[in-house]
Amino acid sequence: MKDHTPWPSETAARYRAWGYWRGQTFGALLTSVTEAHAGRTAVVGEHERWTFAGLDERAHRIAAGLIEAGIRSGERVVVQLPNIPEFLSVVFGLWRAGVLPVFALPAHRHSELRHFASQSEASAIITVEEHGGHGYAGVARAVARDVESVRAVFAVGTEEFTQLASAAPRELPDPDPAGVAFLQLSGGSTGLPKLIPRTHDDYLYSVRESARICALRPESVYLAALPVAHNFPLSSPGVLGAVHAGAATVLAPRPDADTAFRLIEAERVTISGVVPPLAAAWVQAAARTTHDLSSVDVLLVGGAKCGRELAERIGPALGCRLQQVFGMAEGLVCYTRLDDPAELVLGTQGRPISPDDEVRVVNPDDPRAGSSDEVSPGEVGALLTRGPYTIRGYYRADDHNATAFTPDGFYRTGDLVRRRQSGHLEVVGRAKEQINRGGEKVAAEEVENHLMAHAGVLDAAVVAVPDEYLGERTCAYVVPVEGAAPTAAQLRRFVRERGVAAFKVPDLVQVVEQFPATGVGKTSKRELRAALTALAKER
């Protein structure tokens, strides 16, 4: 099984020749930004603030500490950290040591963490002892007992972490910039989330361009409101865009309007990024806030579709410019540009970062449609893409890769879009078996598998139902085994207790005698979900 599917060598040579891939690593980036901006604030947490020089030194120490702890270049380490400054020192430390961070979200629990650790054969887990009432280190230690490769758990604040973080800096060889730098998480549409191998070269290209498109300067202040390990606050333009620009990042411990507005006022935040439900909550709270939000220049909204009505309210309510972003951890990121006419900013999800992002809008009724099966201009179709920062394959996932990518290397995004003449895309729906719960992605099959582990469940199908606040919520239809009568509350508790992220616990559970379509012979899960989605919409 291949770890990673590289770009064809002629394609890679072109991306280098065109200046997209510059042969710089994340560690080298931090070094050069620190040379230019040593004394400027790099990161602000609840209790501390670090300059670039401070971040740089901490990252050097952690890199040395990892090597002293016996973790070698090329190994993987699961990182599950909330929005605290150590996220940055740890991740840059891992990069300098040539160790690959595997990003987990704070919401993930035992089941996901175990999967990430075993899939990547991780050597260690770096986390916190406790945060927001959840005992992270306890779960990490349980995963370490289950997964043989995991030799250590470093929890911020413990002796193990302090030792890691206080090693004497040492010279380390710079890793290969064309090599995989980290494993990012996919939203997933099948049984278990896939890991996404991103290289220094490809990711840094998207970060540099994102910083430019979002007009980041050293004077900018980026507020990370969402969990920073997610691709959007990490790179669009996110904390890495801020680092690239020599700008400050303010880490919000929670994304609610009260917390965010307090930080915006105190730190004179100029730019942030949020998912649509959060944008709606901020818009509402802005009407009665006493905080001064006048420093905010740009609010990025993405992760899920921002409806026209909400889009129109954001600028006036928050006194800033709206920038829509449609991105994916697999690569392609589209932005509306700051000088786009209002019609495009309000009515589309932007256009790709790169002139060499190849976009095809193909026959939406054929899940195997190739890059040449394009629909007529302006028609809705399935989005395929390939380009200088879009992966050619998931990590150690040969079977899945055979269908997730076309033979000529286009990634099947699973999104249904319409393309304007300007190249701007309007996201109109989804062909993948995923629920987008206000930006949090839920793979139908993953939740179905958890439900089917219950002794009283014969079959389950999970679909999206419209929701005023989140856009979509999850609804699980469950057929019990004969004689069993599990209740909705029992099934929700059962899924939660299997140790999964709370956002994956079905919002609604309908126990039904049989599925509507099963009467007419064998039905595919895809058709069944379509029938149930239609049924849910009628209600």
Ligand code: J2J
């Ligand atoms: C509709 N659907 C959207 C949008 C993402 C920046 C911003 C977001 C992500 C992200 C990201 C959408 N309108 N504006 O990685 O760098 C849905 C699509 C897409 C999927 C990817 C970034 N913005 N989506 O959300 O990997 O369905 O990345 O394929 O979590 O989110 O999800 P994810």
